[in-house]
Amino acid sequence: MSDTFNALVLDRNEDKSVSATIKRLTLADLPDEDVLVDVAYSTVNYKDGLAVTGASPIVRKFPMVAGIDLAGTVATSRDSRFQPGDRVLVNGYGLSERFWGGYAQRQKLKPEWLVRVPDAFSFEEAMAIGTAGYTAMLCVQAIRDWGVKPDAGPVVVTGAAGGVGTVAIMLLAKLGYQVTAVTGRVEEARALLEQLGASEIIPRADLARDAAPLEAERWAAAVDTVGANTLASVIAQPRYEAIVPACGLAGGAGLPGSVMPFILRGVTLRGIDSVMAAQPRRQRAWDELAKLVDRALLRAIYEVEPLARVPELGRAILAGAIKGRVVIDVNR
Ligand SMILES: NC(=O)c1ccc[n+]([C@@H]2O[C@H](COP(=O)([O-])OP(=O)(O)OC[C@H]3O[C@@H](n4cnc5c(N)ncnc54)[C@H](OP(=O)(O)O)[C@@H]3O)[C@@H](O)[C@H]2O)c1
Secondary structure (H helix, E strand, C coil), rough: CCCEEEEEEECCCCCCEEEEEEEEEEEEHHCCEEEEEEEEEEEHHHHHHHHHHCCCCCCCCCCCCCCCCCEEEEEECCCCCCCCEEEEEEEEECCCCCEEECCCCCEEEEEHCCCCCCCCCCCCHHHHHHHHHHHHHHHHHHHHHHHCCCHHHHHECCCCCCCCHHHHHHHHHCCCCCEEECCCHHHHHHHHHHHHCEEEEHHHHHCCCCCCCCCCCCEEEEECCCCCCHHHHHHCEEEEEEEEEECCCCCCCCCCCHHHHHHCCEEEEEEEECCCCEEEEEEEHHHHHHHCCHHHHHHEEEEEEEHHHHHHHHHHHHHHCCEEEEEEEECC
């Protein structure tokens, strides 16, 4: 690789807006961390959309090389745990907030952030999963750890056509759960959601409304990526002692609702955070992803795009216009 390489750099303008520009960097520009990685792919997650558009103050310091995910090959390492040639990935850990991330052809990283890419996956596939898919796995593990068996009743997935939603449906269906997908794009996404294993598809408006304190029993569990009144509706419709892992806010950060489902149906609201999850949880999630993900099915949920399209794709994901996942080829 030449002495200079491409990176998408975010700068804050005088009017507080954020600009995203591809710049040529050198190794000396990178942070002084122990492991240098030749990055192959990154991704566009909802949080990346917030960062590159400046729609939310995700980025705590500028200039910032954004991108909360990356996968690539170790080039050099000052840490004995990693050797040149090792295949690694990073999800979260403050990349694109306080630390430089994956929208670069090379990046220097802390060894404690690195997860080995499972042999089952290429770099492209690992990033097709990315933070969204690893978060979906954390949600599914929370459901299984709670003891919800596939015959317990339907599991509802909100924001179904998005990144977390599509992977969650794929994983739940593979494990034998009966999956209900909630989407604002019923007709546009129906074929994909059914292909992934959803047995029922319901329109977003069925849940994105004011919920009664307690409604008819429907869900044995849920994966909620939307928050706000959608999450409140899910919580209002639990079967007895259902669990609701909540990981997202695509519909808003509020949570209007009642305590009735907690005290009368014993529902559990389980927060899911992927960013600072400890290494053993990450490793467990990636090990299980390697066992559960059908690579042919995975191919149906992502597109590969060049680094230059990240700002445009960031705007699109915030508008709810991306179906499934976007993988970024940082070398294209
Ligand atoms: N806790 C964590 O560690 C963690 C990790 C990853 C992601 N997240 C969060 O999880 C959420 C989903 O992430 P993602 O990467 O899957 O994003 P995404 O690909 O944009 O998917 C979000 C989906 O939510 C639905 N949606 C969008 N706007 C909505 C609205 N106003 N009301 C109701 N539904 C709406 C859309 O699905 P339909 O078109 O099917 O309705 C959209 O595809 C985001 O809030 C993200 O920040 C959190």
